Amino acid sequence: MKQLMLGNKAVARGFYEAGCCIVSSYPGTPSTEVTEEAVKYDEIYCEWAPNEKVALEVAHGASLGGRRSACCMKHVGLNVAADPLFSISYIGTDTGLVILVADDPGMHSSQNEQDSRHYAIAAKVPMLEPSDSQEACDFTRKAFELSEQFHTPVFVRMVMRVCHSQSIVETRDRVVPPQKEYVKDQSRVMLPAQAKKAHIRVEQRTKDLVEFAETTPLNRIDPGSDHSIGFITSSTCYQYVKELFGDTYPVLKIGLCNPLPVRKFQDFAADVRRIIVVEELDPILENHCRMLGIPVEGKSLFPMVGEFSQTLIASCLGLSAKPFQSLPDPIPPRPPVMCAGCPHRGMFYTLKKNNCMVYGDIGCYTLGSFAPLNAMDLNVCMGASLSGMHGFNKARGPEYERKTVGVIGDSTFVHSGMTGLADIVYNNSASTVIILDNSITGMTGHQQNPTTGYNIKGDPAAKIDLEALCRAMGIRRVRVVDPYDLKATDEAVKEELAANEPSVIISRRPCALLKNVRHQTPVQVNTEKCVGCKACMQIGCPAIAVRDGKARIDTTLCVGCDVCRQMCRLGALVRPDGREN
Amino acid sequence: MDHQVKNIMIVGVGGQGSLLASKLLGHLLLKKGFDVKVSEVHGMSQRGGSVVTYVRFGEKVYSPIIDQGEADLIVSFELLEAARWLPYLKEGGWIVTNTQMIDPMPVITGAAQYPDQLEKKLAEKARLDALDCLSLAQQAGSAKAVNIVLMGRLSRYFDFSEEDWLQSIEACVPPKFVELNKKAFALGRNYVSA
Numbered sequence: 001m002k003q004l005m006l007g008n009k010a011v012a013r014g015f016y017e018a019g020c021c022i023v024s025s026y027p028g029t030p031s032t033e034v035t036e037e038a039v040k041y042d043e044i045y046c047e048w049a050p051n052e053k054v055a056l057e058v059a060h061g062a063s064l065g066g067r068r069s070a071c072c073m074k075h076v077g078l079n080v081a082a083d084p085l086f087s088i089s090y091i092g093t094d095t096g097l098v099i100l101v102a103d104d105p106g107m108h109s110s111q112n113e114q115d116s117r118h119y120a121i122a123a124k125v126p127m128l129e130p131s132d133s134q135e136a137c138d139f140t141r142k143a144f145e146l147s148e149q150f151h152t153p154v155f156v157r158m159v160m161r162v163c164h165s166q167s168i169v170e171t172r173d174r175v176v177p178p179q180k181e182y183v184k185d186q187s188r189v190m191l192p193a194q195a196k197k198a199h200i201r202v203e204q205r206t207k208d209l210v211e212f213a214e215t216t217p218l219n220r221i222d223p224g225s226d227h228s229i230g231f232i233t234s235s236t237c238y239q240y241v242k243e244l245f246g247d248t249y250p251v252l253k254i255g256l257c258n259p260l261p262v263r264k265f266q267d268f269a270a271d272v273r274r275i276i277v278v279e280e281l282d283p284i285l286e287n288h289c290r291m292l293g294i295p296v297e298g299k300s301l302f303p304m305v306g307e308f309s310q311t312l313i314a315s316c317l318g319l320s321a322k323p324f325q326s327l328p329d330p331i332p333p334r335p336p337v338m339c340a341g342c343p344h345r346g347m348f349y350t351l352k353k354n355n356c357m358v359y360g361d362i363g364c365y366t367l368g369s370f371a372p373l374n375a376m377d378l379n380v381c382m383g384a385s386l387s388g389m390h391g392f393n394k395a396r397g398p399e400y401e402r403k404t405v406g407v408i409g410d411s412t413f414v415h416s417g418m419t420g421l422a423d424i425v426y427n428n429s430a431s432t433v434i435i436l437d438n439s440i441t442g443m444t445g446h447q448q449n450p451t452t453g454y455n456i457k458g459d460p461a462a463k464i465d466l467e468a469l470c471r472a473m474g475i476r477r478v479r480v481v482d483p484y485d486l487k488a489t490d491e492a493v494k495e496e497l498a499a500n501e502p503s504v505i506i507s508r509r510p511c512a513l514l515k516n517v518r519h520q521t522p523v524q525v526n527t528e529k530c531v532g533c534k535a536c537m538q539i540g541c542p543a544i545a546v547r548d549g550k551a552r553i554d555t556t557l558c559v560g561c562d563v564c565r566q567m568c569r570l571g572a573l574v575r576p577d578g579r580e581n
Numbered sequence: 582m583d584h585q586v587k588n589i590m591i592v593g594v595g596g597q598g599s600l601l602a603s604k605l606l607g608h609l610l611l612k613k614g615f616d617v618k619v620s621e622v623h624g625m626s627q628r629g630g631s632v633v634t635y636v637r638f639g640e641k642v643y644s645p646i647i648d649q650g651e652a653d654l655i656v657s658f659e660l661l662e663a664a665r666w667l668p669y670l671k672e673g674g675w676i677v678t679n680t681q682m683i684d685p686m687p688v689i690t691g692a693a694q695y696p697d698q699l700e701k702k703l704a705e706k707a708r709l710d711a712l713d714c715l716s717l718a719q720q721a722g723s724a725k726a727v728n729i730v731l732m733g734r735l736s737r738y739f740d741f742s743e744e745d746w747l748q749s750i751e752a753c754v755p756p757k758f759v760e761l762n763k764k765a766f767a768l769g770r771n772y773v774s775a
Contacts (some may be wrong), residue, residue, distance in 0.1 A: 165645035311648035318680035322650030334685035336630035
């Protein structure tokens with residue numbers, strides 16, 4: 001049956017068709033929907049793991065257990081999973097193990113633009129690169145076959161534009177290979193003596209895969225009528241090249257981007273006069289050509305940064321741009337914002353008011369860095385807020401311990417914040433940790449995690465008690481505060497910053513967008529009392545505007561969180577029910 | 582429609598429901614036998630940011646995205662967003678827009694101004710079809726139906742029958758919202774500009 005499918009959904013379909021039984025992932029844009037779609041198949045056991053390292057280890061264990069397995073992550077998640085990755089490459093696998101990694105050229109929703117193809121090369125793991133949804137499904141199925149044929153985990157590498165584009169997919173039925181017997185084999189124990197033998201096997205495997213790469217239809221040549229130019233490309237760039245030139249020039253389309261074939265490149269090069277390599281991010285195909293002594297143009301024409309498009313490629317090749325219209329007026333940007341009623345708002349306002357140095361982390365709350373709150377000094381990666389703050393405090397001493405906080409979400413804390421907290425306790429800094437507990441993994445679109453009490457299917461699950469956990473780790477000062485209550489939040493921040501020992505503030509309020517969160521009546525403006533002083537606008541709520549010198553509340557957005565009312569000293573903001581939180 | 586690839590952009594503010602609009606359009610175009618590609622933005626920019634969806638269809642579609650000067654039609658959920666994406670419109674293309682205005686954060690904080698008389702200015706640069714979709718959606722029973730009101734209006738630019746569109750609505754929205762959405766669709770489709 002033909003269906004219009006998101007690239008990520010097509011990968012999940014590929015899991016299904018390949019008879020994959022176990023998927024363990026950590027959410028991360030643009031990869032998240034793969035696992036969310038996979039869980040809709042009752043035949044596939046899916047879970048949200050606490051982080052990507054755990055996810056890969058779970059998937060590998062499941063493959064060792066004889067079932068086709070997969071794990072999914074975004075590009076930066078692969079950094080977290082890199083430790084098991086390199087060893088699992090050595091150990092190999094008898095039952096299909098697929099690692100889906102989604103890169104984000106253009107950084108639509110990421111902190112860097114790293115190119116995951118380097119990991120395939122470094123860990124000596126084959127990598128497939130689909131260019132549309134049909135290939136996403138077919139290549140995923142193929143990845144399981146290759147995994148078993150060559151006894152290796154296999155990457156499927158997507159980019160945001162393939163993940164989040166829908167195109168037509170012809171589906172197939174599910175075929176489940178029989179579960180293999182588990183046989184103890186001590187060559188899997190990675191002690192030096194075994195690992196040395198494993199490395200030799202891995203190098204031979206790569207040689208075998210290069211031979212495979214010469215003949216597999218995964219790497220194919222689209223013929224062209226004009227051989228004055230030949231394009232070498234892969235992934236979504238293939239679509240842009242075809243969009244521009246159709247069948248005019250021959251195209252070497254690479255579907256297996258690691259390891260790369262040799263003769264196939266040489267033969268293609270011999271057949272065209274000028275060779276242009278089109279690839280987003282790093283020059284991996286281009287460098288392969290150079291290594292083979294093939295003269296190509298690539299990054300001399302195209303940028304190393306950002307996402308490509310047909311127009312960008314055309315302009316880099318000196319083709320004229322299409323005419324277009326624009327308005328003379330400056331168009332104000334519309335950056336993403338914290339939603340109306342976001343529980344993080346009250347906390348970030350408090351941190352700004354107290355002039356705190358805020359060591360940030362990865363999540364919705366990173367939006368606290370934007371105007372008007374501007375309440376974040378930096379963020380690095382998942383979990384770095386706690387360990388980074390500890391190091392900062394060690395360098396600057398008590399004066400800064402009294403004004404520095406690390407802020408981290410509930411999911412991020414479990415992902416990799418706990419180890420930082422262990423360091424704070426063990427190596428004793430009077431650091432103040434704020435866990436922004438909104439009872440969900442927010443930024444990626446509401447995924448459950450070990451602190452929410454629900455599993456990926458929404459069924460009740462064991463729930464980690466954050467207060468008990470922090471106390472068990474040796475924090476004596478653990479307190480919970482409601483960030484909708486500005487006074488209580490301010491007191492908590494002031495007292496814990498002043499404390500001469502490590503402390504944890506759990507700022508607890510569920511995300512206002514959660515389905516089970518009941519919204520209150522919108523706040524109203526008493527226009528008699530409002531003088532248009534804009535005090536209420538310091539919290540950066542998208543539901544508040546000032547028009548004609550008076551505050552105005554957008555009642556379609558306001559959820560009645562009441563934070564703005566606490567900002568108004570004139571009593572001009574009121575709740576229709578008169579209630580105060 | 583001929584075999585040439587047609588380009589439609591759906592633009593708006595994160596949370597306005599543009600994903601349902603593109604789902605509906607994609608469903609219909611697939612049913613009509615076209616090759617279709619729809620490209621969306623998920624994640625961070627959904628949080629009240631500027632969002633864009635590209636819909637391309639024809640006999641064979643390669644690129645999933647639409648670039649400057651390429652869109653046959655821009656469907657906009659908000660006036661400032663119509664202005665933002667105007668450069669993507671092809672010469673002679675149409676803008677179908679909701680007249681709603683939503684202040685972006687730089688305007689809320691006073692760092693920037695919402696341009697005035699946008700409707701008039703857009704009409705000078707493009708063929709403009711503007712309507713107050715929010716009122717029509719409220720008339721249909723829910724402010725959230727703005728997206729379907731716009732789809733109703735968009736249907737005027739296609740040769741497909743009303744029945745085709747309604748079938749796609751039935752296929753794409755939960756059963757309990759079908760009647761509301763059909764009403765919203767009709768209000769957009771049959772709207773007569775003053």
